[in-house]
Amino acid sequence: MSRPAVETRPQDDTDAGTAGPDAPPALRVVTTRHPGRWAAAAGVGVLLAMAASALITNPAWDWNVVGEYLFAPSVLHAVLFTLQLTVLGIGIGFLLGTVLAIMRLSRNPLLSSVAWGYVALFRSIPLILQLLFWYNLALLYQRISFGVPFGPSFFDIGTMDLISPVTAAVLGLGLHQAAYCSEIVRAGLLSVDPGQREAAAALGIPWRRQLFRIVLPQAMRSIVPTAGNEIIGLVKGTSVVYIMALPELFYQIQVIYSRNGRVIALLLVATVWYLIITSVLSVAQYYVERHYARGRR
Amino acid sequence: MSAVMVDLRGVHKSFGPLKVLRGVDLRVARGEVTVILGPSGSGKSTLLRTVNHLEKVDSGSVRVDGELVGYRQSGDRLYELREREILRQRTRIGFVFQHFNLFPHLTALENVVEAPLSAQRRPRAEVHRLAVRLLDRVGLADKKDAYPGQLSGGQQQRVAIARALALEPKVILFDEPTSALDPELVGEVLDVVKDLARSGTTMIVVTHEIGFAREVADTVVFMDDGRVVEQGPPAQVLDSPRHERTRSFLSKVL
Numbered sequence: 001m002s003r004p005a006v007e008t009r010p011q012d013d014t015d016a017g018t019a020g021p022d023a024p025p026a027l028r029v030v031t032t033r034h035p036g037r038w039a040a041a042a043g044v045g046v047l048l049a050m051a052a053s054a055l056i057t058n059p060a061w062d063w064n065v066v067g068e069y070l071f072a073p074s075v076l077h078a079v080l081f082t083l084q085l086t087v088l089g090i091g092i093g094f095l096l097g098t099v100l101a102i103m104r105l106s107r108n109p110l111l112s113s114v115a116w117g118y119v120a121l122f123r124s125i126p127l128i129l130q131l132l133f134w135y136n137l138a139l140l141y142q143r144i145s146f147g148v149p150f151g152p153s154f155f156d157i158g159t160m161d162l163i164s165p166v167t168a169a170v171l172g173l174g175l176h177q178a179a180y181c182s183e184i185v186r187a188g189l190l191s192v193d194p195g196q197r198e199a200a201a202a203l204g205i206p207w208r209r210q211l212f213r214i215v216l217p218q219a220m221r222s223i224v225p226t227a228g229n230e231i232i233g234l235v236k237g238t239s240v241v242y243i244m245a246l247p248e249l250f251y252q253i254q255v256i257y258s259r260n261g262r263v264i265a266l267l268l269v270a271t272v273w274y275l276i277i278t279s280v281l282s283v284a285q286y287y288v289e290r291h292y293a294r295g296r297r
Numbered sequence: 298m299s300a301v302m303v304d305l306r307g308v309h310k311s312f313g314p315l316k317v318l319r320g321v322d323l324r325v326a327r328g329e330v331t332v333i334l335g336p337s338g339s340g341k342s343t344l345l346r347t348v349n350h351l352e353k354v355d356s357g358s359v360r361v362d363g364e365l366v367g368y369r370q371s372g373d374r375l376y377e378l379r380e381r382e383i384l385r386q387r388t389r390i391g392f393v394f395q396h397f398n399l400f401p402h403l404t405a406l407e408n409v410v411e412a413p414l415s416a417q418r419r420p421r422a423e424v425h426r427l428a429v430r431l432l433d434r435v436g437l438a439d440k441k442d443a444y445p446g447q448l449s450g451g452q453q454q455r456v457a458i459a460r461a462l463a464l465e466p467k468v469i470l471f472d473e474p475t476s477a478l479d480p481e482l483v484g485e486v487l488d489v490v491k492d493l494a495r496s497g498t499t500m501i502v503v504t505h506e507i508g509f510a511r512e513v514a515d516t517v518v519f520m521d522d523g524r525v526v527e528q529g530p531p532a533q534v535l536d537s538p539r540h541e542r543t544r545s546f547l548s549k550v551l
Contacts, residue, residue, distance in 0.1 A: 195398040198398065200400075201351065201384070201387070202392040203388070203412035203416060203461075203464065204385060204386075205411065205412055206384060207381075209416075218400075218401065294402060294444070295403070295446055
């Protein structure tokens with residue numbers, strides 16, 4: 001019982017291309033000249049050349065030392081550790097953040113106010129302060145026990161053994177990040193037309209499927225750009241854990257230059273690595289955005 | 298198998314202080330087309346949305362094919378069903394929205410297969426064949442891989458109708474299916490709806506298309522101010538309305 005598709009767009013029948021014998025002569029279009037633009041471009045070009053010359057000709061930049069340390073094993077290890085902290089921090093951040101965002105949008109007032117309180121609290125405390133709190137948790141609670149809340153405990157463990165400096169750093173970064181991620185995810189969920197959720201509900205699509213198949217993929221369009229910011233921010237943000245003497249990139253660089261005194265060269269090494277990592281992430285972001293843009297022109 | 302497919306009794310609904318439905322009774326027979334007319338704000342869309350529990354009723358009952366929608370009766374009380382139960386009931390009640398509400402990140406075909414796969418857990422191959430057949434039925438066989446953004450409004454609404462049909466519902470509810478369309482696209486959507494009517498699908502259609510009501514409806518219901526003012530065969534309600542309110546409404550839209 002098929003029927004031919006109805007032609008819905010009217011055909012444009014004007015044949016502008018065929019000019020009659022008495023048509024006016026074809027006119028040539030001359031675009032506006034922009035001498036000001038050319039002058040500005042020339043000025044910027046000169047400034048660029050000056051900057052390049054200043055970087056290359058001044059021996060104090062120590063470019064050969066930069067080359068020497070860029071791929072040194074200790075630096076590579078530090079880069080790896082920085083990446084680990086970033087991945088764990090953003091992983092915990094977005095997992096917990098998504099849960100918080102869903103809680104915040106819940107109709108249960110306790111769930112939504114707890115999520116609100118979490119965001120308010122963790123956004124208010126400087127990251128460096130939170131890290132020190134986790135690092136010094138043992139001063140507050142010597143032992144942490146696992147069991148029934150307010151009831152018997154099955155086993156307990158010394159806080160110092162459970163929360164190593166690395167764990168403290170990951171917890172601090174992740175919990176801090178979760179507050180920001182939850183707002184990003186919430187903004188994304190709110191950006192999706194409520195009619196989408198309604199249509200899914202009207203079709204009887206199960207709740208979880210509504211969220212993960214219908215709403216979140218559409219929310220990703222507004223989540224990804226800000227999430228990209230957040231991840232790139234965290235790559236550099238991991239440098240604050242240097243206060244816990246953890247061998248991430250920034251700390252490792254300081255260790256090396258305090259030994260050999262080539263401060264500028266080693267700061268450059270760190271700069272180059274941060275640049276490389278964020279550039280790779282920016283390219284990745286472009287492809288992720290393109291993936292979630294499918295269906296939109 | 299009861300002859301009454303949709304049975305609404307004493308349905309009341311308020312949004313805060315605003316009384317939208319003030320005791321609506323409506324029965325729709327199996328295989329029949331009921332068209333609901335009425336001015337804006339008369340409660341017709343809200344009424345339609347109570348049938349699949351998108352809108353909860355404050356009092357009264359909604360039955361589809363004998364089954365209470367959204368509630369379970371025990372004694373003289375109605376207990377609201379769990380979300381999962383309500384979702385299951387909705388798979389038997391198709392709904393077509395004014396603004397189509399297609400999923401923009403899924404192709405036409407993916408839009409149609411989504412609910413039969415995830416809500417009814419039917420086999421993928423069977424659902425896929427069904428979806429291709431339905432898209433063909435609404436005249437869009439060649440658009441199955443197009444995204445909604447690449448389709449005209451009329452084409453999108455026809456995909457939405459195929460999406461509702463894919464669940465093989467007992468009744469399909471249309472909420473002003475042509476109101477968001479450019480005038481020249483209305484016909485293609487109404488043609489699909491008429492085709493469904495001829496094949497014996499039970500339907501409730503909220504619309505402003507009087508010509509469509511006259512041609513297709515078995516029953517025309519005129520609503521105003523949250524109540525059913527009058528109902529009957531189109532010839533009676535449209536051509537010799539008994540109530541002054543119906544007469545003045547029709548004189549404005551005809």
